Amino acid sequence: METRTLGRTGMQVTAIGYGSMELRGSRVWSGRPVDDGEAGRVLNEVLDQGINFIDTAYSYGEAEALIGRHIGHRRHEYMLATKCGREVIDRGTHDETPHCWNRRFLTDSFDESLRRLNTDYVDLLQLHGPMPEDARSEELVEWLHGLRQAGKVRWIGISSFLPAAPHFIEAGDFDTIQMPYSALERAHEYWIAEAAARGAGVIVRGGVGRGEPGAGLGQEDQWAWWDRAGLDELLAEGESRTSFMLRFTMSHPDVSTIIVGTKNPAHLRDNVAQAGRGALPADVYEEAKRRLTAAGSVPERTRTS
Template structure:
């Protein structure tokens, strides 16, 4: 049994490690930088060997799904597998998503083949859809049919405000994947609401793309300068007490009581080991979280 903390993923009943693994970086260009099949396999096996039991990917993450199938399908019983639909199989992430029933089925069938599995634990809409979008062309109904066929177990959505409000209120989704970090607390309120309604909460962007080495990229409507500015204005370095910025960010994120797992992607084994080490130290103390939030409130990093 892993010594990484586990939490129940909402009403699904699934027990997930509080640190999950986002597999986009293993898919290669254009979604991520180049990595070989062998190196991707080393990372995926190291993820499982570390005790992480939650892996998240998507149809449009290049060769990510195929590499999961090749490298760890023989270890399928060791991990919970989540992917995303609406993407068009064989096309890059920049290609417009399609939410017809035919494309939803094609995506799920593609994921099953690529990852060499008989079932998917979670399938999430990749876009933050409105009700009219998931109803008009049968997208949700098709996922429900696939669930009845035993090809998937639970349904979710990778969402953002304002559509998250409608998604949570609909009551049809078992899990939500939501962006959240110390520097991007805009979704704090809706995360709590979704959790209180019984949904599982998967956090993405928990280290805001690397705090600060990768802040040159835009993430959830914020530029790197804005992310860096929030950190500096809040004077968060004064709260580190020997921690690295990355450790602080990771531990701040898992201090959110509604969080069930946070997915952090990397293709660097040292980064993976550091993330696991940070998680094993547990959440930040309540006093540090309270002070960090007080400082961050004035920077714009506060609940919407």
């Protein structure tokens, strides 16, 4: 599989990575139940398919523990990224995951992440969606640098979105930034290029949307952009919408890796196969963007103070 450089980290990451949110279980964010054997099969398939970047989070329910249990013994085969800054609070029938930037909580929860992941370090620790005022008031960058000096973290990053993302990109404190991007969600398209220009590696989530219309995953409103832009006309013979979406996201020249999540090994293999086709032809990518812009889907360039 194609590899790309993750910004100033210098790490060579596969063009698609694995996002473990689908392994969170049923208690977090209306997730689906996950069987231990099912998790083991898909996680080992991730590595068997050559994917070398795995993204998770303290607040992803069962995901960290499943990664540690099933592929901790293969730790040398992948680059491991997790996120911090969300509590997990038992509400009886479900868990809630509010933000918490308290230093004691951050330190204790990260140590718990390491135990779950069956490792003594992570390649990348990302702040999980803070606002600029949180980062300033809690001195979160300084805390991350302390973990790096202790050898628990190799690189520091942030998972963000508009309107906060431009502040963090311009500040230049983070080695990587994770943002949503796809043909159906172009808001961050400009800021991906800005982040890369400043040396940050760019990790994209939502690069294939969350299923085609009817999948019941809340993206039906975004698929209206597809229809308005007439993107079906740009599909290669036999190509699915999902395949086109993945290749569209890969076509942004400043994307380092796209994290794609699934519990199904067959779906995983299909994603790898589609990624193997590479980016869209340049003229098709530009035409897709032209059509989306004409339909009203345009990148945002909002800056924060």
